[in-house]
Amino acid sequence: MRKTRLNTDRIRAARLAIDPVFLNTPLYSAEALESALGCTVNIKLETANPVRSFKARGTEVIASQLAQNGLRAVVCASAGNLGQALAWSGRRRGLEVTVVASRFAPTTKLDRIRSLGAKLKLVDGAFEMARDRAATFAQEEGIRLVEDSFDIETCEGAATIGLELVEKKPSFDTVLIALGGGALATGVGHVLKAMAPNIEVICVQPLGAPAMTKSWHQRSVVTTDSIDTIADGVAGRRPIPAVLDDLLLVADDAVLVQEASIIAGMRILLDHAGLFVEPSAALGIAAILEDPDRFAGRSVVTIVCGSNVDLAAYYRWVGAVRFR
């Protein structure tokens, strides 16, 4: 196949830079989901760690490189999870971490970024505004800018999940991956296509934030004007061309799901698997709910990528469960 920007040997090496607390996460069949979904659902759980998302796999790589090179400061834009992860990885290596985020990001994510000792700068707009602001700040200060999904370490860090999947002698035929900027999808997708090419890689994005999925289908970057989804972790309007190029090489499909399906997915994960997750982590279940025939009888992995969600919002969305 044509080559992505990612490198499998570097992905293997990345594991040595990542604190083991983020590695070898649970992978198990949540059998109680089968009756609700009509297929075998294997959970790859990325929430049982100090930052409650997979993002530290990438920030550990970056922060260890910065520390090795004697650099002291770093900035990123974040929807909330990357910022927490970079704060965690930076703090233990003595780095000064600045995170730029939207003031509309979930309170719990912003609070945790502050608690982890990072400087938090808020912008009055969406993620794209934070991205621009972070880039400016990096230039002004002369410090490293971490660009999620563009910086290869964020993709290759996430790709270590792919190694763990293929090393488990997979009994699954499909992997469902939340699609936002593309780090997770290109990372895991790269490893699967390199090492287990028969496994179908399906990216899932909210209908209310469809830029990357539209771009994938059109095979060129499509930007959108607005965002309308509760899945804040994957809400972007401006796909990065180089990331799209990689995604075109490794994804077998990219699908869009409705908000109601995301909420139903969150509810099903709570009800049948005992998992409290943020909206982005329910995208895979949402995809199954929207197209049950496609997945009927198959064995699917869904990466439960984060659990940082405001409790009040969670109850508002998933609240109907209280009347069962």
Next chain:
Amino acid sequence: MRKTRLNTDRIRAARLAIDPVFLNTPLYSAEALESALGCTVNIKLETANPVRSFKARGTEVIASQLAQNGLRAVVCASAGNLGQALAWSGRRRGLEVTVVASRFAPTTKLDRIRSLGAKLKLVDGAFEMARDRAATFAQEEGIRLVEDSFDIETCEGAATIGLELVEKKPSFDTVLIALGGGALATGVGHVLKAMAPNIEVICVQPLGAPAMTKSWHQRSVVTTDSIDTIADGVAGRRPIPAVLDDLLLVADDAVLVQEASIIAGMRILLDHAGLFVEPSAALGIAAILEDPDRFAGRSVVTIVCGSNVDLAAYYRWVGAVRFR
């Protein structure tokens, strides 16, 4: 020290019989809990597996022995989690599994036992009645009776958690363990006292089901007349003498906690760690809440031992969170 019934070499060997999906579970610092609790809280997460509790560590050992010896049937009494685990372990080895449980056990636990292919027999009383019924059934049928906490495999299976704790080069000084029949406490306690004796082992039981804790303090078996706790997984009235003897050797303390503290613990785990747990799994947090001075500044491990809880009951107990 005087010797428990457990054997560290057998515990090491037990790991080879246990499906890896139940081993090497996450252990991580849930830093967001610190501000609420005043100490470092390390989560040992035993819920991210096919049966959502630690119990399969023991049933895997038992079922593999039965299969090796050509036996075909097995029965246990269960509050709900052991039954699920034995059903899971037995099914994959072709064993006929019968589970005797109280009809007042959580619906979700009973449903899962049935779904996993076990025969479920319900009794009209509490766990002790199920225990008696299971013993009679085993005798009538001439099949193996699995007695939780008494059968050494249930203790040594649980003890593999202890190996994982000590192998992580512990940065903690205290382990809080839910106390019911005693398999988890004597298992983990045995390993800690054998391999890391300076770590304090504290058992936690509900005030509404205090038999084993009272027995530990009196150094002889105390039975109680009734049970009044939502922590169904640890609700017993008749401690087993041999298990008490082991517990006396490995526990540094045994404390009782109120129902309100268990509920507060469940809420804190949801709110600050994103973990949906059954009441028994919140006993450790409850103990910290009831005696914050004792734990102030310490580094504590709490074993989150199960997440099988009826959603409606969970919302009824923890429901106040919806008004935040």
